Amino acid sequence: MDPETRPRGRVLGALKAEWGNPSVARNLFLWPALLVVLGLALFPLVASLVLAFSFFSFSEGGFSLRWVGLDNFANIVSGPQAIIYLGRLEAPSPLGWVVFLGGSALVAWAMWRTIRSGRVRPIGLLLRGVGAAAVIAFLWLFVQTVFAPGGFSGSLVTTLIYTFVGTGVEYLLGLGLAMLTIQGLSGQKFFRVLFLIPMTITPVGVAYMFRMLIDTSLGPFSPIWQALGLTQFSPFSDVWAARACIIIGDVWQWTPFMFIVLLAALEGRDLEIEEAGLVDGASRWQSFRHITLPGLVPVSATVVFIRMIEAFKIIDLPNIMTNGGPGTATETVSMQAYLSWRGFDLGGSAALAYTLLIVVTLVSLSYVTLVLRRARANAIGTSVGRGSGS
Amino acid sequence: MRNPLQKRSARDLSARGKAAAYALMLFWSLIVVFPLYWLAVTSLKNPIQVTTGPYYVPFVDFQPTLSNWTYMLIDKGSETLRPLGNTVIVGLSSSVLALTLGSLAAYGLTRFRYRPRVGVIALGIGVIALACVSMVLGVPPALAFTVAVAVFVILRLYMGRRFRRTLGNDDIAFFLISQRILPPVAVVIPIYVLFQRLGLLDSLLALIVTYAATNLPIVVWFMSDYFAGVPIELEEAAQVDGASPYRIFWSIILPVARPGLVATFLLVLVFAWNEYLLALFLATTNAATMPLMVAAQNATRGPQYWYMAVLNMIMIIPVIVFAVILERYITRGLLTGAVKG
Numbered sequence: 001m002d003p004e005t006r007p008r009g010r011v012l013g014a015l016k017a018e019w020g021n022p023s024v025a026r027n028l029f030l031w032p033a034l035l036v037v038l039g040l041a042l043f044p045l046v047a048s049l050v051l052a053f054s055f056f057s058f059s060e061g062g063f064s065l066r067w068v069g070l071d072n073f074a075n076i077v078s079g080p081q082a083i084i085y086l087g088r089l090e091a092p093s094p095l096g097w098v099v100f101l102g103g104s105a106l107v108a109w110a111m112w113r114t115i116r117s118g119r120v121r122p123i124g125l126l127l128r129g130v131g132a133a134a135v136i137a138f139l140w141l142f143v144q145t146v147f148a149p150g151g152f153s154g155s156l157v158t159t160l161i162y163t164f165v166g167t168g169v170e171y172l173l174g175l176g177l178a179m180l181t182i183q184g185l186s187g188q189k190f191f192r193v194l195f196l197i198p199m200t201i202t203p204v205g206v207a208y209m210f211r212m213l214i215d216t217s218l219g220p221f222s223p224i225w226q227a228l229g230l231t232q233f234s235p236f237s238d239v240w241a242a243r244a245c246i247i248i249g250d251v252w253q254w255t256p257f258m259f260i261v262l263l264a265a266l267e268g269r270d271l272e273i274e275e276a277g278l279v280d281g282a283s284r285w286q287s288f289r290h291i292t293l294p295g296l297v298p299v300s301a302t303v304v305f306i307r308m309i310e311a312f313k314i315i316d317l318p319n320i321m322t323n324g325g326p327g328t329a330t331e332t333v334s335m336q337a338y339l340s341w342r343g344f345d346l347g348g349s350a351a352l353a354y355t356l357l358i359v360v361t362l363v364s365l366s367y368v369t370l371v372l373r374r375a376r377a378n379a380i381g382t383s384v385g386r387g388s389g390s
Numbered sequence: 391m392r393n394p395l396q397k398r399s400a401r402d403l404s405a406r407g408k409a410a411a412y413a414l415m416l417f418w419s420l421i422v423v424f425p426l427y428w429l430a431v432t433s434l435k436n437p438i439q440v441t442t443g444p445y446y447v448p449f450v451d452f453q454p455t456l457s458n459w460t461y462m463l464i465d466k467g468s469e470t471l472r473p474l475g476n477t478v479i480v481g482l483s484s485s486v487l488a489l490t491l492g493s494l495a496a497y498g499l500t501r502f503r504y505r506p507r508v509g510v511i512a513l514g515i516g517v518i519a520l521a522c523v524s525m526v527l528g529v530p531p532a533l534a535f536t537v538a539v540a541v542f543v544i545l546r547l548y549m550g551r552r553f554r555r556t557l558g559n560d561d562i563a564f565f566l567i568s569q570r571i572l573p574p575v576a577v578v579i580p581i582y583v584l585f586q587r588l589g590l591l592d593s594l595l596a597l598i599v600t601y602a603a604t605n606l607p608i609v610v611w612f613m614s615d616y617f618a619g620v621p622i623e624l625e626e627a628a629q630v631d632g633a634s635p636y637r638i639f640w641s642i643i644l645p646v647a648r649p650g651l652v653a654t655f656l657l658v659l660v661f662a663w664n665e666y667l668l669a670l671f672l673a674t675t676n677a678a679t680m681p682l683m684v685a686a687q688n689a690t691r692g693p694q695y696w697y698m699a700v701l702n703m704i705m706i707i708p709v710i711v712f713a714v715i716l717e718r719y720i721t722r723g724l725l726t727g728a729v730k731g
Contacts, residue, residue, distance in 0.1 A: 025635040029497055032491045033566065033606055036599070040581060040603035041603060043580065047583075181415070199660060200710060205705065209425050337575040
């Protein structure tokens with residue numbers, strides 16, 4: 001604002017003029033949120049990094065930190081935490097080799113296509129190379145622990161299995177349910193509210209609930225287990241059954257999230273193209289496959305992303321439902337970090353959390369560049385929204 | 391919005407299709423309801439009934455009792471009611487705080503252009519890092535903090551002009567949203583130490599502020615998509631009439647965006663209501679919330695399912711009531727902007 005027009009001699013007036021100044025207003029809108037995030041996310045993040053390189057101990061009247069360099073990280077990949085974090089590595093079975101070589105070939109082929117296309121800048125190529133190397137390294141770990149006789153997977157692989165399997169199943173179920181409740185059947189409003197409910201329950205409660213339900217001798221399904229002669233069997237004592245139970249709990253709880261967002265998208269979509277398709281004699285399946293589904297791509301990419309980054313943090317379900325057992329089979333990285341913290345190994349805990357952060361960031365960045373941006377940019381008749389994936 | 395499909399005969403399901411759709415919906419309803427039914431029934435059983443095998447229907451194969459409810463609500467009275475009160479206070483106030491700050495920022499990001507300088511941001515991060523390192527090396531926090539601020543201000547004043555490269559709104563939005571990617575375990579220890587230093591450990595304020603900060607990204611994400619869908623002509627007219635940005639925001643944007651606000655509020659409330667990990671670190675007794683209470687029903691002889699069921703029911707009921715009342719806002723308000731692009 002021009003100083004000449006400012007009411008002179010009155011502090012209040014000057015303040016008022018300043019308040020109405022557009023550039024001040026602009027900052028007043030953004031800064032409160034930024035300050036909160038800087039204070040409670042960025043500062044702790046930096047502090048955590050320092051902690052990850054230190055040894056923490058209690059001392060008189062507080063605590064002290066001693067710089068230990070990469071020791072905490074070395075502990076995770078080759079020290080006492082390694083058996084929990086990475087699992088036990090063995091030579092892969094023939095099937096493991098097939099999976100590993102097939103997966104690596106796929107990654108290499110995708111890289112080759114990107115280089116050939118010449119549309120990616122050198123820095124992008126470098127980052128993609130790092131991503132590809134990370135994927136291949138992870139695949140190697142995966143086949144050595146999952147597809148290897150005598151090997152078992154650690155919390156890192158387990159967390160990723162929960163995330164990808166859970167998110168995939170939740171998306172498919174959520175899409176199916178959303179399609180069911182837009183058909184205009186009577187009572188669909190009731191079903192919509194009903195389908196939302198699991199999301200509103202605390203994960204801790206869900207964990208106890210499923211622990212009750214899955215119990216083979218006291219749970220509601222025990223007659224079935226009895227008929228099958230399996231009362232002595234407990235799903236929580238078998239590695240993959242216990243993991244499946246956790247995924248089932250997660251799917252039960254979070255399918256509603258996918259459902260509600262996809263429902264909102266289906267409700268808000270433009271029906272004219274579909275109508276035209278039907279007039280031209282398209283079958284219901286054709287219209288769903290070629291018109292409805294492509295229209296859902298941007299929202300799907302966004303909602304899968306949101307759910308995926310939430311799923312990486314899973315801790316409540318394994319902590320309560322299985323206590324991480326049998327052994328450490330259902331432990332996740334978050335839970336391992338929490339247990340380290342409880343054992344007063346704060347440096348180790350921070351280092352574990354940082355490895356998770358690195359994995360999540362790698363996955364998120366790859367997802368945003370490879371899927372989300374493309375999906376939202378290609379959407380027919382839509383522009384890229386501001387918030388997401390930009 | 392009514393479903394337009396309803397009117398058109400061309401898209402109506404055949405009788406067989408309708409039956410199949412109902413069958414599927416009922417099947418999923420069963421999957422949703424049965425665990426909840428089991429929870430409700432368990433809350434009416436005494437420990438012996440729970441531990442001697444499955445009983446399904448009250449009055450038919452077991453005699454229901456309200457003793458778990460009276461024990462939790464009357465005998466243990468304040469021990470249950472305080473966490474419940476804490477959950478209500480923390481849930482509502484952190485959601486309101488997140489919604490307020492988040493929608494202000496979201497609006498700013500959709501309507502104004504910000505051009506923060508890369509150099510200044512790098513300077514800020516560098517100074518924070520320096521402060522942290524010096525604190526680790528034994529400098530008192532107050533001193534480290536003051537020096538850091540002073541260094542930042544001085545360098546900003548004298549060197550700030552040299553940094554020309556700028557970032558845009560999208561980068562700020564992405565930065566805010568990316569905070570949601572942070573696993574809470576990665577940041578909770580410093581937050582714990584921070585609140586310990588401030589003497590706020592085990593206080594409601596600590597939980598409110600932390601939850602607001604963790605849920606802010608969700609609000610910014612959903613609301614900036616929503617605001618982007620609000621036509622700008624309305625605001626331009628008001629601007630011509632001399633309304634200030636605050637007035638435009640308050641009297642024009644907020645009323646229009648109400649469905650989005652309600653839906654986002656509900657989502658954030660659910661997250662804050664059910665949060666477990668941060669509460670585990672930051673609250674012990676005074677500020678304990680319901681998820682901690684539920685988790686604590688694990689006695690040495692195994693989980694006390696009957697009490698857990700009661701606590702869970704107490705937690706679920708208010709949220710379901712909320713969801714039923716606000717149902718019409720939910721699909722209308724969630725991600726409308728994202729849907730339209």
